[in-house]
Amino acid sequence: MDLATTVQAWIEPWAEEMAELLAELVAMDTENPPGRGLGRCGTRLRSVMEELGLEPEIIPVPPHEQLEEPCVVRGHVGNGSKLLYFHGHFDVVPAQSRAQFLPERRNGRMYGRGTADMKGGLVSMLYGAAAARDLGLLDDGKIVFHLVCDEETGSDASSGYLRREGLIDPAAVAMVTAEPTAGAIWHASRGALTLRVEIKGREAHVGQAHLGDNAFAHMVAIAAPLNDLARELLHKRTAFPMADEVAKGSMMVVGGASGSGANFNAVPGSAWFSIDRRFNPEEDVDEEIARLTEVIDAAAAAAGASTSIEVLQRQPSGGTPEQHPLAQALAASAAEVEGSAPTFELCPGILETRWYSQLGVPAFGYGPGRLDVSHGPGEYIDEAAMRRCAAVYALFAARAFTS
Template identity: 30%
Template sequence: MINVRSRGFAVPFLQRLIGADTCNPPGNEHGLSLLLQETLQELGIASTITAVEEGRSNLEAVIAGSGSRKLMFCGHLDTVSPWSAAAGRYPPHGAVIEGNRMYGRGTSDMKSGLAAMLLAAASLHQDGIRLAGDLLFLATAGEEVDSCGARLYAEQHRHDLPLLDGLVIGEPTGSRVAAGHKGALWLRISLFGRSAHGSMPQLGLNAVEGMMELIALLHRHALEWQAADPVLGSSSLSVNRIVGGVQTNVVPDYCSIDVDIRTVPPLRHGPLLQEIEDKLQEIQLLHPEYRYQVEQLLDRSVVYTDPGQRLITAALEVVAQRGDKEESTGSEEDKGSLGRSVSSEAEVQGVPYYTDGSVLHDNGRLPVLIYGPGDPRLAHQPDEWVDIDAYLDSISFYRELAIRFLGTVQE
């Protein structure tokens, strides 16, 4: 029987995932869904593919157990765009192995986590371990843009989400336990003025210059509502895109900015958006000839799970247990470094990026754990890579977490 946790199986399996181009846009996740379904079928596990859009789909599988408890492993199928040949040394979909690293788009974010969760679930089935509850596996389309796959799943399973007891997201955390992430509110603010000849600016209403005043107001306002959380970090506001002007000798009548706001408790997006719109109204009173428009591009809620929740404590127990085993078998020099590593890893942290957890956490009721073998600093970077040993270790982590959280039944 094939050992799905072995290096000989798990590494080529991840290489196949990296070789599948699911860069979003456009996504094309359906081909990868079929690849995962084929692997699960070979291992005797049934799965379901659900169409999201043309060429895009989710995949679901269940390792059925005894009892009412339910745990979900969730990861996304898509990646961001590939890097150019000039930007990186390795081909984005080559899955090249050099030393103990595998290079390729999605190795860190997050096909390594996705592969590890699937193989962990498959190994439990393969070994005949009867869990005292159901283990669900969900692979989603579109997380990198609009979470279209997770949103469709949430709509179609709105009566099932309240039945879940825990959700594990395999995003990159450097193999550390993360209990949540910041919220994300993306806004596009447009300013409309009046064009004129560049030699007669007094006849126009310069939208670019007006936007400069608006940007300064946003930053002043951000200081007023800035918040900090001991786990999730600090809120932030960043103007990351600006569009305006036609040519050098034309006073611009239009300018727009895209604003990326990251939030932590106690900030809430609804009241925050209203505050921003109120501030814009104040500017409008001072400059009535301008017209403003605010569009909401993205709204992802804060995800935070109390570290005392069983899902988080179980994860910390697995990390500590695995660290103790490594320390007991290492050299005296290794034991010192491993001891420091385990102590550091045992600290619960938050991650700065958002995940599908903000769509699936049932309005904050569902405990969410974020844990993956990739390094979050490598996400979206040229020559993205994952440490192969970390990937293999994460398969065992997810497997032991499911056993510890759901329990087992002796037959």
């Protein structure tokens, strides 16, 4: 019996327990925003990890916006000198219906909010690590879990806390996070830059509109060249592989959020809009800030407007070469279980891998869920895929500690 078959044979008897755990986690409403139920879910994850012998602890993190009891659940298995991180998040995007917190099993799938992104992946990681331990695959290695609470809103409160407090070891051999990649390997991700542009005008009653200075009109004038830039950027293609050629373009959304004025019968004296920029690994975050600032300043000067720019998010892109030994170790592990080699792709968004790759740790997204159903009203995960992914994680640990 080959190792992949051995690992899968260890996992299969746990199928019902894995499904029951996933259903329990899905039923815990951890919508973010606003970030409710995080402490309760973290406590349950700790108890499950205790039952599996994964040496857990809860690390409280400082209060952050509306997050309820923000925390990181940290655990480990093995005592070797080589360190591998299993990273995941237990917050979920807001549901389209409260019924999504009533998990439903049918035709080999579990339906509900967070099944694909990424509570199903967390279950895969927990049981994959337990399999690696029980089958003696850890060798001179140690798997460390970081389960965080605010990935859906940028992860500064939890992953950022780990980074700031020196709790991510730059000497780790690798990191993997259970994002819904449907069996592909995300070995790179875009960077993120979010700006809030404020425009000042002068308020006046509609009957004396000539005395006012319309901040909304200025906002429209400033946004126009930014929309032109967004169309131009879309034609800048990354060299990293993606399934969709158009998706390789460099992305920007202008005005995803905006607001102005105080009432319908007054010239608006203030206005604001957002810019969300997701740039490819070939692009530099500082150069992108400078480019956007230059466009905004030039448009504001032409309109005679007074503006200010606030940087809300600034995250560099990151990636690990497809040829890296640990990238190939993960690919070989997936191929053994799935029967065919996985594709390597650039994640279309940003990933938690960035907190590790910035420190030089090879970092990857690989998980059992599907991106095309994540965040949607029919979100689900295939239970068999969840178990196969657990086997991949166990095999990856074995290879990571012997490569």
